[in-house]
Each structure stands twice: as C-alpha cells, then as structure tokens.
Amino acid sequence: MDSDNSGPYGYSLIHELIPAIENKYRGTDSATTRFVDGCSTGGWVSLGLQLYYPDVFNGVYSYSPDAIDFENYQLINIYEESQAFINEAGYLRPIMRDTNGEPLLSMKEFIAYENVFGSSDSYLNSGGQFSAHTALYSPKGENGLPKPMFDPYTGVIDLEVAKSWEKYDFKKYAEANWPELGPKLQGKIYIWMGDMDHFYLNTGTRGFDKFLKSTQNPTSDAIIEFTPMEGHCSQFSHKVILLKMQERLESLTP
Incomplete structure (x- = not known):
C-alpha cells in the first residue's frame, strides 16, 4: 500500500512490477487470472489490494487478516x-x-x-x-x-x-466508496477467521462483516467464514486457495 513514510509501494506494484513480470514471463496480462491471498498481515494486504485496486484482481482469499476495522x-x-x-x-x-x-x-x-x-x-x-x-x-x-x-x-x-x-480503515473505506466499489467486488471476496484468533483479530473482521451484510445497491456477496475455537491462520492452506481460484475461473468460463 502507498504510505507517507514508506513510499508508493501500491502504485509501484500495480503500475510497474506486475506489468514488468507479465511482460517478461508467460502470463495472460489479464485481471481475470490475477488473484491475491495471504494470512495475518498477508491477509490484510491482500484484502487491501483487492479493495483499493478492484479492477486489477479477480479475487482475494484473506485468512486471519490484521485489523480491517x-x-x-x-x-x-x-x-x-x-x-x-x-x-x-x-x-x-x-x-x-x-x-x-x-x-x-x-x-x-x-x-x-x-x-x-x-x-x-x-x-x-x-x-x-x-x-x-x-x-x-x-x-x-x-x-x-x-x-x-x-x-x-x-x-x-x-x-x-x-x-x-x-x-487505511477498510470498513470506513468501503462504506465511503460502496456505490462505485461494490459492483466491482462482487464474487471477489473470501475471508476466513478463527473466532478465537490469538491476536483478537476476529473483532475487526466481525465489524467488517456487519457492514458488508448491511450493504445495498449492490448487496455484497462476500463470503466471510468464522470458525469457532480456531486460532490465528490455523486453516490457511495453499491447496484450498488454489482450488478456490480454479472454482472462480471455471465459474466465469462460458
């Protein structure tokens, strides 16, 4: 994400690094096949990239994200x-x-x-x-x-x-921009959180979930799963995420 202290990391990623990688290596240079995922702080930044650059990515799989509210x-x-x-x-x-x-x-x-x-x-x-x-x-x-x-x-x-x-408050950002942002996020948000997260991060995810359930025009179809008695990142799985990406791509294939 862009920052007053660290510099334009978000801009550089979207406008410089990704185009350079897709130009040099075999890829589709299409948002349809770009996904973001991660756990903990990686869960936070992956969700942030999908929210702040909604046209660039086709889905986020965020596990136990840092506070998003x-x-x-x-x-x-x-x-x-x-x-x-x-x-x-x-x-x-x-x-x-x-x-x-x-x-x-x-x-x-x-x-x-x-x-x-x-x-x-x-x-x-x-x-x-x-x-x-x-x-x-x-x-x-x-x-x-x-x-x-x-x-x-x-x-x-x-x-x-x-x-x-x-x-950088995802709930406030989404609230302020929902009329424009909401349609671009349909089908793209999956968040998992253990309801006994070791760092109390389920509280912020609950706040974000409450907002998404209140949305209209459009009503969000985001999937946010809370698993009782599970802790921080305990169900993070590269295999599961790759299968979810496959499912997303297949759902868009005529």
Whole structure:
C-alpha cells in the first residue's frame, strides 16, 4: 500500500512490477487470472489490494487478516478511546490469548518489547508489528519517523493521528466508496477467521462483516467464514486457495 513514510509501494506494484513480470514471463496480462491471498498481515494486504485496486484482481482469499476495522483495532477503538495499554475497566489490555481465551501477553508488554528494538527507543522503527502498522498508517513526523498513534511508554492515544489512519480503515473505506466499489467486488471476496484468533483479530473482521451484510445497491456477496475455537491462520492452506481460484475461473468460463 502507498504510505507517507514508506513510499508508493501500491502504485509501484500495480503500475510497474506486475506489468514488468507479465511482460517478461508467460502470463495472460489479464485481471481475470490475477488473484491475491495471504494470512495475518498477508491477509490484510491482500484484502487491501483487492479493495483499493478492484479492477486489477479477480479475487482475494484473506485468512486471519490484521485489523480491517479500526473501531476494533484488536481490542481498541482508536477513534474514541484514550488508552492503548489499559482498558475501560482499568485492566492491562491483552494482545494475545490461547484458543481457550486465556490471556498470554499484554499490549503494554508487547510494545515494551518493540521499544527495545527501535533505535529511537520506541516501537516506531523497531521492525516489529506495530512499527509496520505505524509506518504505513501514520503521517510523517518532524523527526523523520512516523507519528505515533499512541505513546510508546504511556499508551496514551493521539486522536489526531488516529483520525489520519482512517484512509487505511477498510470498513470506513468501503462504506465511503460502496456505490462505485461494490459492483466491482462482487464474487471477489473470501475471508476466513478463527473466532478465537490469538491476536483478537476476529473483532475487526466481525465489524467488517456487519457492514458488508448491511450493504445495498449492490448487496455484497462476500463470503466471510468464522470458525469457532480456531486460532490465528490455523486453516490457511495453499491447496484450498488454489482450488478456490480454479472454482472462480471455471465459474466465469462460458
């Protein structure tokens, strides 16, 4: 995806890399035979490519995607809450659990871990998960690093920065563009999520699913499957995805 901090990765992929590959190697140079898939962050970016470049790809198979609705950024509503580390009940906010629901790691502990790896003494350039999110979603700060959506040490959320993340909030993006976007996505969206995802990513997918079920003109035909008691990426399968791609292509063959 294109980013203020990392540069025009999305544009370069669509307009430079894909044409170069299809020009050099045997291929169809047709959107009909282009698909995207992935799991976890790969599930997020594959879904993002299908949403933001709907004419370029013929389907997405997204498994356990990172948060696709920032009202449910794991367990945080970034637009309304003031704290990333502590929940409204005053407890440390968990970021990881097992499939029985037992918390394994807190957000505060995870960010402390990333802070150690950043040369800035913060997660902003740690190379970890929240460093990656911040590099993509945030505007560039005065020090050349991305602006933090939440303070690395206190967890206090900067609501102005949170507002700037909206353009990468898939639910908000789809809501704002549905009249044009909806028809281009028919038959193209498949998402799988374990309802006991280890990183609470099912919350954002539930929010996105709720929106898609409310759509009209057109009514979305997206398939979003939630499997009870399954964890992060547990049903990701290249074989299954390839068979789904085949099924999609065969459905379009006269």
